[in-house]
Amino acid sequence: MKISFSGITWSVGGRRILDSLSLTAASGQFTGIVGPNGSGKSSLLRCLYRALLPDAGSIALDGQDIRVLSRRELATKLASVLQESLSECHFTVIEMVLMGRYPHHGAFSPMNEEDMNCARRAMQAADLCGLEDAPFQTLSGGEKQRVLIARALCQNSPALILDEPTNHLDIRHSLSLLGEIKRLRLTTLAVLHDLNLAASFCDQVFVLAQGKVAASGPPAQVFTPVLLRHVFGVEADVRTEGGTAQLRFLGPSSMASQP
Incomplete structure:
Protein backbone atom coordinates (compact mmCIF):
# COMPACT_ATOMS: atom_id res chain seq x y z
CA MET A 1 0.00 0.00 0.00
CA LYS A 2 1.75 3.14 -1.24
CA ILE A 3 0.61 6.54 0.11
CA SER A 4 1.16 9.50 -2.21
CA PHE A 5 0.63 13.21 -1.48
CA SER A 6 0.74 15.46 -4.53
CA GLY A 7 0.78 19.27 -4.31
CA ILE A 8 -1.10 19.44 -0.99
CA THR A 9 -1.90 22.99 0.05
CA TRP A 10 -3.94 23.94 3.10
CA SER A 11 -4.44 27.30 4.80
CA VAL A 12 -6.29 28.52 7.88
CA GLY A 13 -6.94 32.08 9.02
CA GLY A 14 -4.95 33.43 6.11
CA ARG A 15 -1.89 31.40 7.10
CA ARG A 16 -0.59 28.75 4.71
CA ILE A 17 0.18 25.62 6.77
CA LEU A 18 0.91 23.21 3.88
CA ASP A 19 2.45 24.67 0.74
CA SER A 20 2.27 22.53 -2.43
CA LEU A 21 3.69 19.60 -0.48
CA SER A 22 4.43 16.29 -2.22
CA LEU A 23 5.81 13.09 -0.71
CA THR A 24 5.41 9.32 -0.96
CA ALA A 25 5.40 6.68 1.77
CA ALA A 26 6.66 3.52 0.10
CA SER A 27 4.81 0.24 0.48
CA GLY A 28 5.92 -1.78 3.50
CA GLN A 29 8.31 0.88 4.76
CA PHE A 30 8.39 2.90 7.98
CA THR A 31 8.31 6.54 6.91
CA GLY A 32 8.82 9.32 9.41
CA ILE A 33 7.63 12.92 9.24
CA VAL A 34 9.67 15.26 11.43
CA GLY A 35 9.99 19.00 11.79
CA PRO A 36 9.70 21.85 14.27
CA ASN A 37 6.41 22.90 15.84
CA GLY A 38 4.04 24.45 13.32
CA SER A 39 5.73 22.92 10.26
CA GLY A 40 2.54 21.13 9.13
CA LYS A 41 3.19 17.55 10.26
CA SER A 42 -0.13 16.79 11.98
CA SER A 43 -2.07 18.84 9.42
CA LEU A 44 -0.70 16.62 6.66
CA LEU A 45 -1.94 13.49 8.45
CA ARG A 46 -5.33 15.09 9.06
CA CYS A 47 -5.65 15.61 5.31
CA LEU A 48 -4.91 11.91 4.81
CA TYR A 49 -7.62 10.64 7.15
CA ARG A 50 -9.95 13.39 5.89
CA ALA A 51 -10.34 15.44 9.03
CA LEU A 52 -9.13 18.33 6.88
CA LEU A 53 -9.95 19.11 3.24
CA PRO A 54 -6.93 20.44 1.33
CA ASP A 55 -7.31 23.64 -0.66
CA ALA A 56 -5.41 21.99 -3.52
CA GLY A 57 -3.67 18.73 -4.37
CA SER A 58 -4.57 15.08 -4.07
CA ILE A 59 -3.82 12.03 -1.91
CA ALA A 60 -3.82 8.48 -3.27
CA LEU A 61 -3.53 4.96 -1.86
CA ASP A 62 -1.94 2.71 -4.47
CA GLY A 63 -2.96 5.24 -7.08
CA GLN A 64 -6.59 5.49 -5.95
CA ASP A 65 -7.75 8.95 -4.90
CA ILE A 66 -8.99 8.80 -1.30
CA ARG A 67 -11.89 11.11 -2.16
CA VAL A 68 -13.66 8.26 -3.98
CA LEU A 69 -13.54 5.97 -0.91
CA SER A 70 -16.27 5.72 1.69
CA ARG A 71 -15.16 6.18 5.31
CA ARG A 72 -15.52 2.46 5.88
CA GLU A 73 -13.47 1.63 2.77
CA LEU A 74 -10.79 4.07 3.87
CA ALA A 75 -10.69 2.46 7.34
CA THR A 76 -10.09 -1.00 5.87
CA LYS A 77 -7.01 0.40 4.11
CA LEU A 78 -5.79 2.83 6.74
CA ALA A 79 -5.59 2.53 10.54
CA SER A 80 -4.62 5.57 12.58
CA VAL A 81 -3.48 6.60 16.05
CA LEU A 82 -4.28 10.26 16.51
CA GLN A 83 -3.68 12.86 19.16
CA GLU A 84 -6.99 12.49 20.94
CA SER A 85 -8.32 12.72 24.47
CA LEU A 86 -10.61 9.88 25.52
CA SER A 87 -10.45 10.25 29.30
CA GLU A 88 -14.26 10.20 29.58
CA CYS A 89 -14.60 7.07 27.45
CA HIS A 90 -16.61 4.47 29.41
CA PHE A 91 -15.32 1.25 27.86
CA THR A 92 -13.05 -1.51 29.01
CA VAL A 93 -9.66 -2.05 27.40
CA ILE A 94 -10.81 -5.07 25.37
CA GLU A 95 -13.89 -3.15 24.15
CA MET A 96 -11.65 -0.30 23.02
CA VAL A 97 -9.29 -2.62 21.15
CA LEU A 98 -12.17 -4.47 19.48
CA MET A 99 -13.37 -1.17 17.98
CA GLY A 100 -10.61 -1.75 15.46
CA ARG A 101 -12.74 -4.52 13.97
CA TYR A 102 -15.73 -2.26 13.19
CA PRO A 103 -14.66 -1.38 9.62
CA HIS A 104 -14.71 -5.07 8.74
CA HIS A 105 -18.30 -5.84 9.75
CA GLY A 106 -19.98 -2.79 11.32
CA ALA A 107 -20.33 -1.38 14.82
CA PHE A 108 -23.33 -3.49 15.84
CA SER A 109 -22.27 -6.89 14.53
CA PRO A 110 -21.26 -9.49 17.15
CA MET A 111 -17.56 -10.19 17.49
CA ASN A 112 -16.41 -13.67 16.50
CA GLU A 113 -13.41 -15.74 17.52
CA GLU A 114 -11.28 -14.30 14.73
CA ASP A 115 -11.95 -10.79 16.05
CA MET A 116 -11.07 -11.85 19.60
CA ASN A 117 -7.83 -13.50 18.46
CA CYS A 118 -6.89 -10.36 16.55
CA ALA A 119 -7.55 -8.25 19.65
CA ARG A 120 -5.48 -10.58 21.84
CA ARG A 121 -2.53 -10.42 19.43
CA ALA A 122 -2.73 -6.62 19.32
CA MET A 123 -2.91 -6.40 23.11
CA GLN A 124 0.08 -8.69 23.46
CA ALA A 125 2.05 -6.51 21.03
CA ALA A 126 1.14 -3.44 23.12
CA ASP A 127 1.96 -5.16 26.45
CA LEU A 128 -1.63 -4.94 27.68
CA CYS A 129 -2.18 -8.55 28.76
CA GLY A 130 -4.02 -8.66 32.09
CA LEU A 131 -5.75 -5.32 31.51
CA GLU A 132 -8.59 -6.62 29.31
CA ASP A 133 -11.36 -5.74 31.78
CA ALA A 134 -9.83 -2.55 33.15
CA PRO A 135 -11.91 0.61 32.55
CA PHE A 136 -10.13 2.72 29.96
CA GLN A 137 -10.57 5.96 31.91
CA THR A 138 -8.68 4.55 34.91
CA LEU A 139 -5.48 3.93 32.93
CA SER A 140 -2.36 6.07 32.93
CA GLY A 141 -1.59 8.25 29.91
CA GLY A 142 0.94 5.75 28.61
CA GLU A 143 -1.43 2.81 29.04
CA LYS A 144 -4.16 4.69 27.16
CA GLN A 145 -1.75 5.36 24.32
CA ARG A 146 -0.88 1.68 24.12
CA VAL A 147 -4.59 0.81 23.96
CA LEU A 148 -5.04 3.18 21.01
CA ILE A 149 -2.07 1.60 19.25
CA ALA A 150 -3.49 -1.88 19.92
CA ARG A 151 -6.85 -0.77 18.50
CA ALA A 152 -5.11 0.35 15.30
CA LEU A 153 -3.17 -2.91 15.02
CA CYS A 154 -6.39 -4.86 15.56
CA GLN A 155 -7.82 -3.10 12.51
CA ASN A 156 -5.52 -5.21 10.29
CA SER A 157 -5.18 -2.49 7.67
CA PRO A 158 -2.19 -2.52 5.30
CA ALA A 159 -1.29 1.08 6.19
CA LEU A 160 -0.78 2.60 9.63
CA ILE A 161 -0.83 6.34 10.41
CA LEU A 162 0.72 7.46 13.69
CA ASP A 163 0.63 10.99 15.09
CA GLU A 164 3.21 11.16 17.88
CA PRO A 165 2.77 7.46 18.81
CA THR A 166 5.32 7.57 21.65
CA ASN A 167 3.47 10.39 23.43
CA HIS A 168 3.28 9.44 27.16
CA LEU A 169 5.20 6.20 26.60
CA ASP A 170 8.25 5.24 28.65
CA ILE A 171 11.39 4.35 26.75
CA ARG A 172 10.84 0.57 27.02
CA HIS A 173 7.39 0.70 25.49
CA SER A 174 8.50 3.25 22.89
CA LEU A 175 11.24 0.90 21.68
CA SER A 176 9.17 -2.29 21.86
CA LEU A 177 6.10 -0.86 20.10
CA LEU A 178 8.00 0.84 17.29
CA GLY A 179 10.04 -2.33 16.88
CA GLU A 180 6.87 -4.44 16.65
CA ILE A 181 5.31 -2.05 14.12
CA LYS A 182 8.45 -2.13 11.98
CA ARG A 183 8.51 -5.94 12.17
CA LEU A 184 4.95 -6.09 10.77
CA ARG A 185 6.14 -4.37 7.55
CA LEU A 186 3.03 -2.26 7.25
CA THR A 187 3.14 0.93 5.24
CA THR A 188 3.71 3.16 8.25
CA LEU A 189 3.61 6.96 8.19
CA ALA A 190 4.51 8.44 11.57
CA VAL A 191 4.94 11.93 12.95
CA LEU A 192 7.80 11.72 15.43
CA HIS A 193 9.36 14.36 17.66
CA ASP A 194 12.17 12.18 18.99
CA LEU A 195 14.75 12.32 16.20
CA ASN A 196 16.80 9.47 17.67
CA LEU A 197 13.74 7.21 17.50
CA ALA A 198 13.18 8.34 13.92
CA ALA A 199 16.82 7.56 13.14
CA SER A 200 16.52 4.09 14.70
CA PHE A 201 13.25 2.92 13.14
CA CYS A 202 12.50 4.87 9.96
CA ASP A 203 13.49 3.61 6.53
CA GLN A 204 13.07 7.16 5.26
CA VAL A 205 12.23 10.53 6.77
CA PHE A 206 10.71 13.71 5.40
CA VAL A 207 11.73 16.89 7.19
CA LEU A 208 9.06 19.59 7.03
CA ALA A 209 9.71 23.29 7.46
CA GLN A 210 7.09 25.99 6.91
CA GLY A 211 4.76 23.54 5.18
CA LYS A 212 7.32 22.29 2.65
CA VAL A 213 9.70 19.34 2.44
CA ALA A 214 13.12 20.66 3.46
CA ALA A 215 14.90 17.30 3.10
CA SER A 216 14.12 13.62 2.59
CA GLY A 217 15.87 10.27 2.49
CA PRO A 218 17.37 7.71 4.88
CA PRO A 219 17.82 9.22 8.37
CA ALA A 220 21.60 8.68 8.36
CA GLN A 221 21.83 10.90 5.27
CA VAL A 222 19.23 13.49 6.27
Whole structure:
Protein backbone atom coordinates (compact mmCIF):
# COMPACT_ATOMS: atom_id res chain seq x y z
CA MET A 1 0.00 0.00 0.00
CA LYS A 2 1.75 3.14 -1.24
CA ILE A 3 0.61 6.54 0.11
CA SER A 4 1.16 9.50 -2.21
CA PHE A 5 0.63 13.21 -1.48
CA SER A 6 0.74 15.46 -4.53
CA GLY A 7 0.78 19.27 -4.31
CA ILE A 8 -1.10 19.44 -0.99
CA THR A 9 -1.90 22.99 0.05
CA TRP A 10 -3.94 23.94 3.10
CA SER A 11 -4.44 27.30 4.80
CA VAL A 12 -6.29 28.52 7.88
CA GLY A 13 -6.94 32.08 9.02
CA GLY A 14 -4.95 33.43 6.11
CA ARG A 15 -1.89 31.40 7.10
CA ARG A 16 -0.59 28.75 4.71
CA ILE A 17 0.18 25.62 6.77
CA LEU A 18 0.91 23.21 3.88
CA ASP A 19 2.45 24.67 0.74
CA SER A 20 2.27 22.53 -2.43
CA LEU A 21 3.69 19.60 -0.48
CA SER A 22 4.43 16.29 -2.22
CA LEU A 23 5.81 13.09 -0.71
CA THR A 24 5.41 9.32 -0.96
CA ALA A 25 5.40 6.68 1.77
CA ALA A 26 6.66 3.52 0.10
CA SER A 27 4.81 0.24 0.48
CA GLY A 28 5.92 -1.78 3.50
CA GLN A 29 8.31 0.88 4.76
CA PHE A 30 8.39 2.90 7.98
CA THR A 31 8.31 6.54 6.91
CA GLY A 32 8.82 9.32 9.41
CA ILE A 33 7.63 12.92 9.24
CA VAL A 34 9.67 15.26 11.43
CA GLY A 35 9.99 19.00 11.79
CA PRO A 36 9.70 21.85 14.27
CA ASN A 37 6.41 22.90 15.84
CA GLY A 38 4.04 24.45 13.32
CA SER A 39 5.73 22.92 10.26
CA GLY A 40 2.54 21.13 9.13
CA LYS A 41 3.19 17.55 10.26
CA SER A 42 -0.13 16.79 11.98
CA SER A 43 -2.07 18.84 9.42
CA LEU A 44 -0.70 16.62 6.66
CA LEU A 45 -1.94 13.49 8.45
CA ARG A 46 -5.33 15.09 9.06
CA CYS A 47 -5.65 15.61 5.31
CA LEU A 48 -4.91 11.91 4.81
CA TYR A 49 -7.62 10.64 7.15
CA ARG A 50 -9.95 13.39 5.89
CA ALA A 51 -10.34 15.44 9.03
CA LEU A 52 -9.13 18.33 6.88
CA LEU A 53 -9.95 19.11 3.24
CA PRO A 54 -6.93 20.44 1.33
CA ASP A 55 -7.31 23.64 -0.66
CA ALA A 56 -5.41 21.99 -3.52
CA GLY A 57 -3.67 18.73 -4.37
CA SER A 58 -4.57 15.08 -4.07
CA ILE A 59 -3.82 12.03 -1.91
CA ALA A 60 -3.82 8.48 -3.27
CA LEU A 61 -3.53 4.96 -1.86
CA ASP A 62 -1.94 2.71 -4.47
CA GLY A 63 -2.96 5.24 -7.08
CA GLN A 64 -6.59 5.49 -5.95
CA ASP A 65 -7.75 8.95 -4.90
CA ILE A 66 -8.99 8.80 -1.30
CA ARG A 67 -11.89 11.11 -2.16
CA VAL A 68 -13.66 8.26 -3.98
CA LEU A 69 -13.54 5.97 -0.91
CA SER A 70 -16.27 5.72 1.69
CA ARG A 71 -15.16 6.18 5.31
CA ARG A 72 -15.52 2.46 5.88
CA GLU A 73 -13.47 1.63 2.77
CA LEU A 74 -10.79 4.07 3.87
CA ALA A 75 -10.69 2.46 7.34
CA THR A 76 -10.09 -1.00 5.87
CA LYS A 77 -7.01 0.40 4.11
CA LEU A 78 -5.79 2.83 6.74
CA ALA A 79 -5.59 2.53 10.54
CA SER A 80 -4.62 5.57 12.58
CA VAL A 81 -3.48 6.60 16.05
CA LEU A 82 -4.28 10.26 16.51
CA GLN A 83 -3.68 12.86 19.16
CA GLU A 84 -6.99 12.49 20.94
CA SER A 85 -8.32 12.72 24.47
CA LEU A 86 -10.61 9.88 25.52
CA SER A 87 -10.45 10.25 29.30
CA GLU A 88 -14.26 10.20 29.58
CA CYS A 89 -14.60 7.07 27.45
CA HIS A 90 -16.61 4.47 29.41
CA PHE A 91 -15.32 1.25 27.86
CA THR A 92 -13.05 -1.51 29.01
CA VAL A 93 -9.66 -2.05 27.40
CA ILE A 94 -10.81 -5.07 25.37
CA GLU A 95 -13.89 -3.15 24.15
CA MET A 96 -11.65 -0.30 23.02
CA VAL A 97 -9.29 -2.62 21.15
CA LEU A 98 -12.17 -4.47 19.48
CA MET A 99 -13.37 -1.17 17.98
CA GLY A 100 -10.61 -1.75 15.46
CA ARG A 101 -12.74 -4.52 13.97
CA TYR A 102 -15.73 -2.26 13.19
CA PRO A 103 -14.66 -1.38 9.62
CA HIS A 104 -14.71 -5.07 8.74
CA HIS A 105 -18.30 -5.84 9.75
CA GLY A 106 -19.98 -2.79 11.32
CA ALA A 107 -20.33 -1.38 14.82
CA PHE A 108 -23.33 -3.49 15.84
CA SER A 109 -22.27 -6.89 14.53
CA PRO A 110 -21.26 -9.49 17.15
CA MET A 111 -17.56 -10.19 17.49
CA ASN A 112 -16.41 -13.67 16.50
CA GLU A 113 -13.41 -15.74 17.52
CA GLU A 114 -11.28 -14.30 14.73
CA ASP A 115 -11.95 -10.79 16.05
CA MET A 116 -11.07 -11.85 19.60
CA ASN A 117 -7.83 -13.50 18.46
CA CYS A 118 -6.89 -10.36 16.55
CA ALA A 119 -7.55 -8.25 19.65
CA ARG A 120 -5.48 -10.58 21.84
CA ARG A 121 -2.53 -10.42 19.43
CA ALA A 122 -2.73 -6.62 19.32
CA MET A 123 -2.91 -6.40 23.11
CA GLN A 124 0.08 -8.69 23.46
CA ALA A 125 2.05 -6.51 21.03
CA ALA A 126 1.14 -3.44 23.12
CA ASP A 127 1.96 -5.16 26.45
CA LEU A 128 -1.63 -4.94 27.68
CA CYS A 129 -2.18 -8.55 28.76
CA GLY A 130 -4.02 -8.66 32.09
CA LEU A 131 -5.75 -5.32 31.51
CA GLU A 132 -8.59 -6.62 29.31
CA ASP A 133 -11.36 -5.74 31.78
CA ALA A 134 -9.83 -2.55 33.15
CA PRO A 135 -11.91 0.61 32.55
CA PHE A 136 -10.13 2.72 29.96
CA GLN A 137 -10.57 5.96 31.91
CA THR A 138 -8.68 4.55 34.91
CA LEU A 139 -5.48 3.93 32.93
CA SER A 140 -2.36 6.07 32.93
CA GLY A 141 -1.59 8.25 29.91
CA GLY A 142 0.94 5.75 28.61
CA GLU A 143 -1.43 2.81 29.04
CA LYS A 144 -4.16 4.69 27.16
CA GLN A 145 -1.75 5.36 24.32
CA ARG A 146 -0.88 1.68 24.12
CA VAL A 147 -4.59 0.81 23.96
CA LEU A 148 -5.04 3.18 21.01
CA ILE A 149 -2.07 1.60 19.25
CA ALA A 150 -3.49 -1.88 19.92
CA ARG A 151 -6.85 -0.77 18.50
CA ALA A 152 -5.11 0.35 15.30
CA LEU A 153 -3.17 -2.91 15.02
CA CYS A 154 -6.39 -4.86 15.56
CA GLN A 155 -7.82 -3.10 12.51
CA ASN A 156 -5.52 -5.21 10.29
CA SER A 157 -5.18 -2.49 7.67
CA PRO A 158 -2.19 -2.52 5.30
CA ALA A 159 -1.29 1.08 6.19
CA LEU A 160 -0.78 2.60 9.63
CA ILE A 161 -0.83 6.34 10.41
CA LEU A 162 0.72 7.46 13.69
CA ASP A 163 0.63 10.99 15.09
CA GLU A 164 3.21 11.16 17.88
CA PRO A 165 2.77 7.46 18.81
CA THR A 166 5.32 7.57 21.65
CA ASN A 167 3.47 10.39 23.43
CA HIS A 168 3.28 9.44 27.16
CA LEU A 169 5.20 6.20 26.60
CA ASP A 170 8.25 5.24 28.65
CA ILE A 171 11.39 4.35 26.75
CA ARG A 172 10.84 0.57 27.02
CA HIS A 173 7.39 0.70 25.49
CA SER A 174 8.50 3.25 22.89
CA LEU A 175 11.24 0.90 21.68
CA SER A 176 9.17 -2.29 21.86
CA LEU A 177 6.10 -0.86 20.10
CA LEU A 178 8.00 0.84 17.29
CA GLY A 179 10.04 -2.33 16.88
CA GLU A 180 6.87 -4.44 16.65
CA ILE A 181 5.31 -2.05 14.12
CA LYS A 182 8.45 -2.13 11.98
CA ARG A 183 8.51 -5.94 12.17
CA LEU A 184 4.95 -6.09 10.77
CA ARG A 185 6.14 -4.37 7.55
CA LEU A 186 3.03 -2.26 7.25
CA THR A 187 3.14 0.93 5.24
CA THR A 188 3.71 3.16 8.25
CA LEU A 189 3.61 6.96 8.19
CA ALA A 190 4.51 8.44 11.57
CA VAL A 191 4.94 11.93 12.95
CA LEU A 192 7.80 11.72 15.43
CA HIS A 193 9.36 14.36 17.66
CA ASP A 194 12.17 12.18 18.99
CA LEU A 195 14.75 12.32 16.20
CA ASN A 196 16.80 9.47 17.67
CA LEU A 197 13.74 7.21 17.50
CA ALA A 198 13.18 8.34 13.92
CA ALA A 199 16.82 7.56 13.14
CA SER A 200 16.52 4.09 14.70
CA PHE A 201 13.25 2.92 13.14
CA CYS A 202 12.50 4.87 9.96
CA ASP A 203 13.49 3.61 6.53
CA GLN A 204 13.07 7.16 5.26
CA VAL A 205 12.23 10.53 6.77
CA PHE A 206 10.71 13.71 5.40
CA VAL A 207 11.73 16.89 7.19
CA LEU A 208 9.06 19.59 7.03
CA ALA A 209 9.71 23.29 7.46
CA GLN A 210 7.09 25.99 6.91
CA GLY A 211 4.76 23.54 5.18
CA LYS A 212 7.32 22.29 2.65
CA VAL A 213 9.70 19.34 2.44
CA ALA A 214 13.12 20.66 3.46
CA ALA A 215 14.90 17.30 3.10
CA SER A 216 14.12 13.62 2.59
CA GLY A 217 15.87 10.27 2.49
CA PRO A 218 17.37 7.71 4.88
CA PRO A 219 17.82 9.22 8.37
CA ALA A 220 21.60 8.68 8.36
CA GLN A 221 21.83 10.90 5.27
CA VAL A 222 19.23 13.49 6.27
CA PHE A 223 20.15 14.19 9.90
CA THR A 224 23.24 16.31 9.46
CA PRO A 225 24.48 19.04 11.83
CA VAL A 226 23.74 21.64 9.14
CA LEU A 227 20.10 20.54 8.70
CA LEU A 228 19.54 20.29 12.45
CA ARG A 229 20.92 23.80 12.88
CA HIS A 230 18.91 25.38 10.07
CA VAL A 231 15.58 23.59 10.49
CA PHE A 232 15.41 22.75 14.19
CA GLY A 233 17.61 25.54 15.54
CA VAL A 234 19.91 23.27 17.53
CA GLU A 235 23.58 22.39 17.50
CA ALA A 236 24.17 18.64 17.42
CA ASP A 237 26.87 16.04 17.15
CA VAL A 238 25.83 13.31 14.68
CA ARG A 239 27.57 9.96 14.52
CA THR A 240 26.68 6.85 12.55
CA GLU A 241 26.98 3.32 13.92
CA GLY A 242 25.91 0.29 11.92
CA GLY A 243 24.16 2.57 9.44
CA THR A 244 22.07 4.27 12.16
CA ALA A 245 22.52 7.95 12.99
CA GLN A 246 22.95 8.82 16.66
CA LEU A 247 22.22 12.42 17.60
CA ARG A 248 23.61 14.22 20.64
CA PHE A 249 22.10 17.66 21.09
CA LEU A 250 24.44 20.35 22.36
CA GLY A 251 22.03 23.25 22.77
CA PRO A 252 20.08 25.91 20.86
CA SER A 253 21.74 27.45 17.83
CA SER A 254 22.06 31.16 17.23
CA MET A 255 22.16 30.51 13.49
CA ALA A 256 18.71 28.94 12.92
CA SER A 257 17.24 29.65 9.50
CA GLN A 258 15.44 27.84 6.74
CA PRO A 259 17.75 26.00 4.29
